[in-house]
Amino acid sequence: MEAGSTAVKSVGDVGGPTSPTGPRPDSADVRRSAWRRRLSRLDTVVSPYVFVSPFFLLFLLVGMFPLGYTAWVSVHQWGLLSGQGEFSGLDNYRRVLEDRYFWNALRNTFSIFLLSSIPQVLIALGLAGLLDTQLRFRGFWRMSVLLPFVVAPAAVALIFGNVFGDRYGLVNEILQGIGLEPIRWHVDTLASHVAIASMVNWRWTGYNALIFLAAMQAVPRDVYESAALDGAGRVRQFVSITVPMIRPTVIFVGITSTIGGLQIFAEPRLFDTAGLGGSDRQYQTLTMYLWELGWRVRDLGMASAVAWLLFLIIVTFAVLNLLASRRAGSLKGLGRKGAAR
Structure with missing residues (x-):
């Protein structure tokens, strides 16, 4: 018996250590x-x-x-040609805030922004709603609304310069044809703001409409079918279903329109041949005022202060826009819960 057990042990030792489930893995394999x-x-x-x-x-x-x-x-005295000067702290900001041309440019910027961004978003929503229906030649119409966006700003200025010309403009010719007085588009403050806002709206409305259209096409079609069965018309479906379901996209377009509207430069710059925003600076925006400080006055310290003030204004408006959009969405949600109860 002892010899047999010894033989068994020697046979087990030949294959190395064993386990009930098979041979034990090597330590190198475990590490790998x-x-x-x-x-x-x-x-x-x-x-x-x-x-x-x-x-x-x-x-x-x-x-x-x-x-x-x-x-x-x-925060430095900094000339375009002389370069960096002494540390000035907030002196450049004080000089900007004491300059009446800064406040004039700020008023003009807000006016043009309100005349362009708000109608732009509303018209883009309506266009997207039309393009989301069963129109004939939908591809053609979708391409057509994007064409103004690809036109160069200089070409847009040439087109609208003829449309809103003071003496021989298309709009004034029509007004005189029906017995009304011509409008001084390049002289009157409100008229010049309307003309510049029209340029901005013409360029960007179609682009925003396609963004809205992409969001609308992601809305499930069965929701509209259920609403139609309940007797809701197209306008009611658009107001009660489409707009609430694309609310994140509306917030996005609203914020981007706010940023673009407060940074407007090309349209008013090309609308005025002198480059100052009118003979009395009646449509000089903040970015045009910044450009004048940097490249005409050659004071980069003040120009940089204007740039930072504009940045803070844009951030403030973007945050307010976001909070207002979220607040409106939460109030609608509470209204629906109350109606359900």
């Missing part, structure tokens, strides 16, 4: 398997950040660095 698991977890965590990192690197290079450098310039 653990290393692969760690790499897999690391890849899952790090890969998304690697994929989005080019955007953030580019944003830091062309966005945050110029913003920070502008803040640095705004």
Whole structure:
């Protein structure tokens, strides 16, 4: 018996240690398997950040660095030709806020912004609603509303310069044809704001309409069918179903329109041949005032202060726009719950 047991032991020793489920894995295999698991977890965590990192690197290079450098310039005496001077603190901001041309440009900017951004979003919503219906030649109409966006601003200025000309403009010719007095588009403040806002609306309304259209096409069609069975017409469906369901897109377009409207430069700059925003600066915007300080007065310190004030104004308006949109959405939700009760 002892000899037999010894033989059995020797046979077991030939194959190494055994376990009830098979041979035990080698320690090197265990380490490799653990290393692969760690790499897999690391890849899952790090890969998304690697994929989005080019955007953030580019944003830091062309966005945050110029913003920070502008803040640095705004607290120094800085000439276009002389370069950096002494540290001035908030003196450039004080000089800007004491300049009457700054407040004039701020009023003009708000006026043109209100005349362009609000009608632009509302008209774009209506166009998108029409394009979302069963129109004939829908592809043609969708392409047509985008054509003004691809037209160069200089060409737009030439077109609308003839439309809103003081002496031989198309609009004034029509007004005189029906017995009305011509409008001084380049002289009267409100008239010039309307003309510039018309240029902005003509260029950007179709672009925003296609953004709204893309969001509308993502709304399930069965929702409209259920509403139609309940007796809701197209207008009621648009107001009660379409607009609430594309509310994030409406907020996005509203914020981008706010940013673009407060930064308007090309249209008023090309509307005026002198480049100052009218003979009495009646449509000079903040960006035109900034350009004048930087390239005509050659005071980059004050120009940078204006740039930072404009940045703070845009951020404030964007936040207010977002809060107002969310507030409106929450009030609608509460109204629906109350009606359901």
